[in-house]
Amino acid sequence: MTSDLLSTITSPQDIQNCSIKDMEALALEIRDLIIGTISKTGGHLAPSLGVVDLTLALLHMFDPEKDKIIWDVGHQAYAYKILTGRRHNFETIRQYQGLSGFPSLRESRFDHFGVGHSSTSISAGLGQAVARDLQGRDHKVLAVIGDGSMTAGLAYEGLNQAGGLDRDFMVILNDNEMSISKNVGALSSFFSRKLADQRYMRIRNELKSWLETIPRIGEDLVNYARKSEDSLKSFFTAGMLFEAFKFTYVGPINGHNIRQLTKVFEQAAALKGPVLIHTLTTKGKGYPPAEKNPTFFHGVGSFEPESGKKPSPSLAQAPNYSKVFGRTLCRLAGEQDAIVAISAAMPEGTGLDCFRDTFPERFFDVGICEQHAVTFAAGLATQGFRPVVAIYSTFLQRSFDQLIHDVCLQNLPVVFCLDRGGLVGEDGPTHHGAFDLSFLRLIPNLTLMAPKDEPELQSMLVTALALPGPAAIRYPRGRGPGLPLQDSPPPLEIGRGEQLRLGKDLMILAVGSLVNPALQAASDMEQATGKRIGLLNARFIKPLPEQEIIEALDGSSGLLILEENTLSGGFSSAILEFLSDHNLLSGLRIKRLGLPDRFIEHGPVEQLHRNTGLDVQGIKQALQELLEAV
Numbered sequence: 001m002t003s004d005l006l007s008t009i010t011s012p013q014d015i016q017n018c019s020i021k022d023m024e025a026l027a028l029e030i031r032d033l034i035i036g037t038i039s040k041t042g043g044h045l046a047p048s049l050g051v052v053d054l055t056l057a058l059l060h061m062f063d064p065e066k067d068k069i070i071w072d073v074g075h076q077a078y079a080y081k082i083l084t085g086r087r088h089n090f091e092t093i094r095q096y097q098g099l100s101g102f103p104s105l106r107e108s109r110f111d112h113f114g115v116g117h118s119s120t121s122i123s124a125g126l127g128q129a130v131a132r133d134l135q136g137r138d139h140k141v142l143a144v145i146g147d148g149s150m151t152a153g154l155a156y157e158g159l160n161q162a163g164g165l166d167r168d169f170m171v172i173l174n175d176n177e178m179s180i181s182k183n184v185g186a187l188s189s190f191f192s193r194k195l196a197d198q199r200y201m202r203i204r205n206e207l208k209s210w211l212e213t214i215p216r217i218g219e220d221l222v223n224y225a226r227k228s229e230d231s232l233k234s235f236f237t238a239g240m241l242f243e244a245f246k247f248t249y250v251g252p253i254n255g256h257n258i259r260q261l262t263k264v265f266e267q268a269a270a271l272k273g274p275v276l277i278h279t280l281t282t283k284g285k286g287y288p289p290a291e292k293n294p295t296f297f298h299g300v301g302s303f304e305p306e307s308g309k310k311p312s313p314s315l316a317q318a319p320n321y322s323k324v325f326g327r328t329l330c331r332l333a334g335e336q337d338a339i340v341a342i343s344a345a346m347p348e349g350t351g352l353d354c355f356r357d358t359f360p361e362r363f364f365d366v367g368i369c370e371q372h373a374v375t376f377a378a379g380l381a382t383q384g385f386r387p388v389v390a391i392y393s394t395f396l397q398r399s400f401d402q403l404i405h406d407v408c409l410q411n412l413p414v415v416f417c418l419d420r421g422g423l424v425g426e427d428g429p430t431h432h433g434a435f436d437l438s439f440l441r442l443i444p445n446l447t448l449m450a451p452k453d454e455p456e457l458q459s460m461l462v463t464a465l466a467l468p469g470p471a472a473i474r475y476p477r478g479r480g481p482g483l484p485l486q487d488s489p490p491p492l493e494i495g496r497g498e499q500l501r502l503g504k505d506l507m508i509l510a511v512g513s514l515v516n517p518a519l520q521a522a523s524d525m526e527q528a529t530g531k532r533i534g535l536l537n538a539r540f541i542k543p544l545p546e547q548e549i550i551e552a553l554d555g556s557s558g559l560l561i562l563e564e565n566t567l568s569g570g571f572s573s574a575i576l577e578f579l580s581d582h583n584l585l586s587g588l589r590i591k592r593l594g595l596p597d598r599f600i601e602h603g604p605v606e607q608l609h610r611n612t613g614l615d616v617q618g619i620k621q622a623l624q625e626l627l628e629a630v
Contacts (some may be wrong), residue, residue: 002629005029012084012110012302015059018428020259023056027258030056030079031286033090033608040303042426043094043101046284046297049145050176050255057261059174061269062140068112068128070147072121074102075299076174084110094426096603101427116430117395118149122158122171129162129169132150142365146174147283148345158246159267163246169248171276174255176283176294176474231340241427242276251278256285295348296489319480322419323473326351328461328489329388329417330358338386339465342366344373350390350419353438370395374402374414379557381412386465393433394417400439407470408445414471415464421474422449422513423595423609428602433449434595436474439567441542447471448542450512454480456539458489466491476513476564477617478605497545503534505553506626511538511561511571514593514614518562521619541571544578558589558626564614567594589620589630 005022006029009015018026030052038045047255056079058069064084068261071077081099082090085108092098113124123605125143132139149155150173162169239249247273254265261279268275283298284290289308290297303310319327333339333355340362341355347365356363366373370391377387396403396418401415409413421433440448447467451457457475464471501522515537522533536552538545553559563571572592579585593613600608609615613622 006033006082006087007086009083010085012059012064015056015083016063018056018060020262023053023060023258024243024629027052027056027269028286030082031088033082035287035305037091037093038078038300039303041091041094041603042299042301044063044078044299045287046290046294046300047073047076047176048078049287049290050147050281051076051144051174051284052079052285053258054174054261054281055083055255056174057265058144058316059083060258060262060605061265064110064112067140068125068454069110070102070113070121070125070128070141070143071115072143073118073147074115076144076147080110087488088257094428094602096607097601102430103105103416112615113429116428116495117398118147119145119152119466120156121145121149122155122162123379124510125171125355126158126162126165126167129167130165133167133307140156140168140170142170142172144171144172144174146281147176148368151345151501152369153371156288159242159245159247166273168244168272168273172273173276173278174281175278176281191370194340212350238464239278243297247274248277249275249278251276252280253278255279255281269409285404285603299349300354310570314529318454319485320351320479321454321457321477322349322351323354323355324457324480324485325390325417325419325461325475326354327485328458330354332462332465333359333362336386336465338384340364340380340385342373342377342387343388344368344370344395346390346392349392350417352390352554353537370398371402374399374629375406375514377414378406378410378412379404381407382410382413386413386415388415388417390417392420392431393422394420396436397439401442403446404443408443411445411469413469415461416463416470416472418472418474421527422476423600423605423612424555425475425605426602426607429599432595432600433474433476434566434600436472437541437563437565437571438573440472441571441574442569445469446542447540449473449492449540450481451475451539452498452510452537453483454485455486459488459492460489462489462537463491463494467494467496472519474512477519481516493537495540495543497548498537499534499548499552500537501533501535504534505531506533506558506560506630507552507556508533508535508560508562508619508623509549509552509575510535510543514619517558517614517616518619521616521623524616525620525623525627529627531621533623538571541574544574546578547573549578550582550584553584553588557587557630560619560622560626561590561592561594563594565594566597570594589626591626593619593622 005025031049034048043602094101100107102116105114121143127140129141242249250268253260268277285295343352345368347353347356350482373389377389380387418436421436424431449460451460460473508518518535522535526533561572561575
């Protein structure tokens with residue numbers, strides 16, 4: 001389909017003048033553009049396809065030039081980007097120096113809050129609604145939440161305060177769980193329209209006031225009327241939960257019926273106080289492969305738009321770190337009944353789908369509830385189980401207090417397997433695992449490891465499960481060097497590294513994903529300069545391989561420390577602290593390579609590694625500078 005109508009949309013205000021028929025045509029064009037673009041760039045396809053109609057209805061009724069529309073998570077916001085002035089460069093989404101895959105305050109004046117992690121929209125929106133009232137302004141504030149984000153406690157903390165403050169504030173729940181639609185869709189849509197009608201609201205309030213004036217029995221009659229209304233709502237709708245938070249509940253309604261959406265938005269905009277509009281949508285709407293398999297197309301790489309299939313690889317590829325972890329854990333769980341696995345709504349992404357399918361009674365998906373996941377694991381550990389919490393590095397940040405108080409303070413044997421450690425690429429700064437080595441190594445009782453390859457990951461998992469206390473293993477997104485996996489991986493000696501190269505002129509201390517690039521760089525530089533360059537794979541960030549560090553530095557005048565983590569408080573900071581504490585800094589020239597003290601943009605991992613000097617060439621450059629300085 002050609003984008004004849006879409007090409008006439010130059011600003012979001014243009015949508016306000018569109019007819020329902022025009023918006024329905026626009027929805028088809030927008031879906032075509034999203035599918036065609038994401039098939040090349042990759043991205044969050046199914047969530048964005050599901051909210052195209054909802055986005056059009058929002059922009060038809062509200063003006064993002066003044067009204068604040070806040071998207072939760074952000075991977076539902078592709079249509080919003082297209083309709084708010086970014087259609088011409090939509091093809092650059094998630095590409096280096098192109099559009100972000102998420103709303104960003106730096107990218108557009110129509111993005112009213114930057115997001116990337118889930119369940120923040122209600123709290124942020126309420127903050128903006130209160131700010132509006134304090135400033136004496138009168139615009140609308142809307143939070144669009146869904147796609148699993150209502151499973152997180154933060155969303156309910158926001159709802160709780162919003163109901164208590166009683167400010168004008170609208171929450172739109174994008175519910176793409178299809179079972180609700182079958183149960184209550186049509187009938188509750190009818191009741192929602194009636195309950196949202198201004199005349200109904202006026203009559204209800206007037207009736208309440210009149211009943212209260214009746215001597216002796218007035219209050220009882222009001223309570224009876226309220227219970228009757230509540231019973232009616234709870235019978236036909238899911239509204240009682242939100243009414244308990246003192247929201248006026250409207251829904252569920254068909255999130256793909258633009259005419260109905262605009263009518264409900266118009267009615268709801270006239271209501272006072274907090275309002276929640278419950279819309280039912282189909283994830284992947286308008287693209288049959290995504291509707292059939294929304295999990296696969298939630299976040300997808302490039303694919304063939306006609307069939308929805310990924311291009312066939314020319315050669316068999318080694319399993320990525322997530323799969324290596326999942327397969328190894330399954331094998332170990334077959335031998336150890338005490339092993340249980342916990343996911344925070346990411347079984348496929350973390351590699352736990354294998355465990356889920358093999359040991360369903362020992363697998364627990366807690367939803368987008370990282371804090372609960374950690375404390376839940378702690379409870380299991382007190383009863384003799386060995387919980388393994390598989391979670392993206394960036395999402396574990398949400399559980400810092402639970403890590404300290406509920407697991408490490410009590411020295412409980414919980415294993416944290418942190419996928420996506422380091423730079424992750426196109427998802428950008430909200431998803432880079434840039435801080436885990438820093439915030440984990442400061443916690444007492446925690447053993448912290450990072451593997452250089454797949455067999456080392458296997459051994460670290462065996463090691464962690466044998467420890468009497470907590471442990472964390474962090475590994476990068478994607479594939480390692482492709483080494484053969486071990487049938488019976490041996491455990492590692494705690495706090496012992498691996499000497500990969502001997503050398504007295506310069507020494508490299510590296511950990512995790514930078515060990516293999518360092519090995520290549522050291523070999524290249526030794527051939528080019530004749531200098532002997534040693535390399536120690538630390539393996540352990542905590543406890544450090546102290547004795548081996550002392551031995552490796554004996555006679556060396558230069559030291560290069562490498563980590564794919566922020567330089568602030570990470571692995572290299574631990575090395576410097578150790579050297580200082582043992583009076584080993586004298587006469588030693590030191591250079592550190594890691595992530596700089598800024599948020600790293602999105603783009604291909606290889607490009608980002610070049611930008612930060614964390615590739616072979618960058619390591620060689622650092623070695624050359626050290627050689628010139630010593």
